[in-house]
Amino acid sequence: MSEIPGWVHVYSGKVRDLYVPEGAEGLADTDSVLVVASDRVSAFDHVLQPGIPDKGELLTTLSLWWFDQLDDVPNHLVPDHTLVGERVVERIPAAVSGRSMLVKPLDMFPVECVVRGYLTGSGWTEYQRSRSVCGIPLPDGLRNGDRLPEPIYTPAWKAPLGQHDENISFERTVELVGADVAEELRRRSLHVYARGAAIAEARGVIIADTKFEFGADRTTGVITLADEVLTSDSSRYWDAAAYAAGTTPEERMASFDKQIVRDWLAANWDKTGEPPALPQDVVERTAARYRELLERLTGE
Structure with missing residues (x-):
């Protein structure tokens, strides 16, 4: 987190920091929020510790x-720029250019909208016990x-910072946000995943699973996609060629995300106390995979 002239810091998540324009009382008193992605990794x-170099810009x-x-x-x-006469004025400060988005504040729903196209991670763990994932029979x-x-x-309850997110049933989502909103969150999440998966597959990449966040537009009430979308932090990305050729899970799930970090932690930490510092080679390999994914998808 850093000081940004003209902006006031109001919140920090695991990776992103939020700022409002000077003079605003907070998120409830502004029509624009500066979202700055750090190099932190969770x-x-x-x-x-340490962070992943250039991760904020890549995400x-x-x-x-x-x-x-x-x-x-x-x-x-x-819009992240405005016209003053014939002059284009950037609204995002130069100090955080490239790692920031200018967004409108929303009334966020307390639900992480998880979509799974492949069986892995916590879904695989649950499936081995019950032949289901989040109560959905498979x-x-x-x-x-x-x-x-x-x-x-398979939605999750979005826990406050420092607490664990919790998988919940669709019925629990209805209790949290109401039947109409719950149904629309599911519909939109499946739609965005389907669109994204098709685009990625055409570029030789598989989106195994992902999570979205939505909020209601404070003026219109329209359910609006927020935060990050289909990034290496919020999604599991696999190499489609390796998946097709692989015979073991490790061969098939060649990832373009922070799975390298998860695997190293799982092998070197018992999940009690503070986690150990990441070795330099893990940091470098993770950064390289993030960059390769961006190049694969965008061609840049």
């Missing part, structure tokens, strides 16, 4: 690219990394 609900670039692709889905971006005989018959929506 796993297992902990912020780790922001990828989010902005995806928002452009998903042009039929309302999102929270607002066929017998699936293996770790298998593609699901169709994508499934």
Whole structure:
């Protein structure tokens, strides 16, 4: 977190810092919010040390690219420049240019909208116990990394910073946000995942699972896509060629996300106390995979 002239810091999450214009009382008293993506990396609900070099810029670039692709889905971006006479004035400060988005504040829903197209992670762990994921029955005989018959929506309750997010049923989502909103969150999440998965697959990349966040526009009430979208932090990305050729889960799930970090932590930390510092080679390999994904998807 840094001081930014003309802006006041109001909130920090695991990765992003939020600022409002000077003079605003807070998020409830502004029509624009500066979202700055740091180089911090988190796993297992902990912020780790050190960060991943240039991660904030990579995530922001990828989010902005995806928002452009998903042009039929309302999102929270607002213009990041304005005209003063014939002069273009950038609204994002130069000090955080490249790692920041200018957005409108929303009334956020306390739900992480998770969509899974493949069986892995916590879904695989649950499936081994119950042949289901978040209460959704699945066929017998699936293996770790298998593609699901169709994508499934498995929401989670978004816990306050420092607490663990909690998988919840669709019925619990109805209790939290109401039946109409719950149904629309599911519909939009599955739609965005389907669009994103098709775009990624055409570029040789698989989106195994992902999570979205939505909020209500404070003026219109329209349910609006917010935060990041389909980034290496919010999604599991696999190399499609390796997946097709692989015979083991490790071979198939060649990732372009922070799985390298998760795997190292799982092997070197018992999840009690503070996590250990990441080795330099883990940091460098993670940064390289983030960059490669951006190049694969955008061609840049």
